[in-house]
Amino acid sequence: EAGVTQFPSHSVIEKGQTVTLRCDPISGHDNLYWYRRVMGKEIKFLLHFVKESKQDESGMPNNRFLAERTGGTYSTLKVQPAELEDSGVYFCASSQARFAAWREDPYSYNEQFFGPGTRLTVL
Amino acid sequence: AQSVSQHNHHVILSEAASLELGCNYSYGGTVNLFWYVQYPGQHLQLLLKYFSGDPLVKGIKGFEAEFIKSKFSFNLRKPSVQWSDTAEYFCAVRGGNTGKLIFGQGTTLQVKP
Numbered sequence: 001e002a003g004v005t006q007f008p009s010h011s012v013i014e015k016g017q018t019v020t021l022r023c024d025p026i027s028g029h030d031n032l033y034w035y036r037r038v039m040g041k042e043i044k045f046l047l048h049f050v051k052e053s054k055q056d057e058s059g060m061p062n063n064r065f066l067a068e069r070t071g072g073t074y075s076t077l078k079v080q081p082a083e084l085e086d087s088g089v090y091f092c093a094s095s096q097a098r099f100a101a102w103r104e105d106p107y108s109y110n111e112q113f114f115g116p117g118t119r120l121t122v123l
Numbered sequence: 124a125q126s127v128s129q130h131n132h133h134v135i136l137s138e139a140a141s142l143e144l145g146c147n148y149s150y151g152g153t154v155n156l157f158w159y160v161q162y163p164g165q166h167l168q169l170l171l172k173y174f175s176g177d178p179l180v181k182g183i184k185g186f187e188a189e190f191i192k193s194k195f196s197f198n199l200r201k202p203s204v205q206w207s208d209t210a211e212y213f214c215a216v217r218g219g220n221t222g223k224l225i226f227g228q229g230t231t232l233q234v235k236p
Contacts, residue, residue, distance in 0.1 A: 045223040056221055110222055116134035
């Protein structure tokens with residue numbers, strides 16, 4: 001079974017340019033997450049899709065970031081225009097839907113599988 | 124708000140030494156706890172997880188962790204490290220009605236042969 005894949009592995013762009021990152025989750029995983037690690041800091045949550053719907057986008061830093069997941073399969077994260085502080089490693093993760101609305105904690109027992117990350121450098 | 128604190132940012136050990144990496148979290152409700160590892164040049168991999176039940180969980184490669192609810196801790200241990208354990212280790216917690224993981228700052232472990 002293929003794991004989570006991300007493209008590109010590295011991207012170097014200039015400030016003001018646009019970059020689009022792509023994530024392909026494990027087949028059949030309804031949950032897709034984006035995280036980011038800025039150098040020297042912790043890995044931080046950006047947003048969470050359940051199929052094609054944004055479940056939680058509380059971690060998105062500002063409106064220069066746009067995430068989509070059309071059709072509920074792969075996802076893209078666009079940064080437009082990129083700023084210097086956007087540099088970092090962007091991780092994608094996916095998990096199976098063990099969501100059960102009747103549970104008090106519907107995301108319990110979700111194990112997330114991570115992709116290799118995209119290293120973004122903004123000059 | 125949830126947060127995770129890893130006590131050590133950089134640890135250097137000799138082979139065969141014992142390892143304990145500290146992790147404390149702040150969240151009052153039911154949590155799922157994880158330790159992930161990132162070996163040089165590789166992606167994040169799950170070492171072990173705690174969902175419920177026995178608070179002592181065993182993971183891959185001889186690692187284990189103990190969930191102590193009263194201390195809000197989930198420390199990672201290994202009795203004898205190997206050079207191949209050189210990596211960065213991340214503690215993470217998930218709680219509440221969300222799927223997102225909250226990570227600690229990471230601990231870089233360097234094992235000297």
